[in-house]
Amino acid sequence: MESHEPQSCDVVVSEGRLEGGNGHYQKLYDDLTGLYSDAAAFARLIEERRGTVAYEVTTYTPGKKVSDLIMGVTRMAPGKVGDEYFLTRGHIHANGDRPEIYYGQSGRGIMQLESPEGETRLIEVKPQSICYVPPFWIHRSVNTGSEDLVMMFVYPADSGQDYGIIERSGGLRVRIVDDGMGGWTDVPNPGWRPRSDAEIARIYEDAGAAT
Numbered sequence: 729m730e731s732h733e734p735q736s737c738d739v740v741v742s743e744g745r746l747e748g749g750n751g752h753y754q755k756l757y758d759d760l761t762g763l764y765s766d767a768a769a770f771a772r773l774i775e776e777r778r779g780t781v782a783y784e785v786t787t788y789t790p791g792k793k794v795s796d797l798i799m800g801v802t803r804m805a806p807g808k809v810g811d812e813y814f815l816t817r818g819h820i821h822a823n824g825d826r827p828e829i830y831y832g833q834s835g836r837g838i839m840q841l842e843s844p845e846g847e848t849r850l851i852e853v854k855p856q857s858i859c860y861v862p863p864f865w866i867h868r869s870v871n872t873g874s875e876d877l878v879m880m881f882v883y884p885a886d887s888g889q890d891y892g893i894i895e896r897s898g899g900l901r902v903r904i905v906d907d908g909m910g911g912w913t914d915v916p917n918p919g920w921r922p923r924s925d926a927e928i929a930r931i932y933e934d935a936g937a938a939t
């Protein structure tokens with residue numbers, strides 16, 4: 729049986745990163761074309777922030793099996809595109825029956841969840857709150873605060889990420905926007921299209937089959 733050495737990493741909350749890991753990726757604002765409803769506001773944002781980081785992830789991955797856990801830290805800058813709060817692209821796990829845990833470290837935000845059938849759940853994230861993302865829920869995070877949203881996360885190492893599921897349905901069913909009073913509210917996304925029965929069936933049938 730393959731075994732790994734125990735590993736200790738530090739969550740550097742003020743910088744929103746994991747120290748001592750072995751993985752890192754960044755998303756630039758330029759990479760987020762098509763995510764937001766207000767295209768003109770997004771174009772203005774790109775003019776201001778071309779080449780700068782919208783969010784980044786640092787991870788420790790011990791191995792790639794279901795019995796391995798990936799742990800890491802995600803950091804997303806605050807801001808809005810028009811009245812829509814900054815968000816991550818979001819995904820469903822390619823092995824859909826794999827869950828995930830997010831643990832708030834700093835800032836305020838929303839874990840936006842959507843089931844294959846189109847149900848929405850909006851879970852507020854703040855320091856010391858833990859959000860459990862059950863199997864088969866699409867998930868993305870939204871920064872509704874005025875500072876970096878930093879969360880620690882853990883998920884099975886063979887989960888995989890299907891980012892296309894959100895594109896294929898024209899986005900998620902609701903958007904998280906400024907309520908005009910310094911808070912947030914959700915509004916319907918008119919571009920959202922329900923997933924077909926065939927696609928929903930495929931999500932459940934493929935669970936555990938992706939590599």
Ligand SMILES: [Fe+2]
Nearest residue numbers: 821828867883
């Ligand atoms: Fe995930």
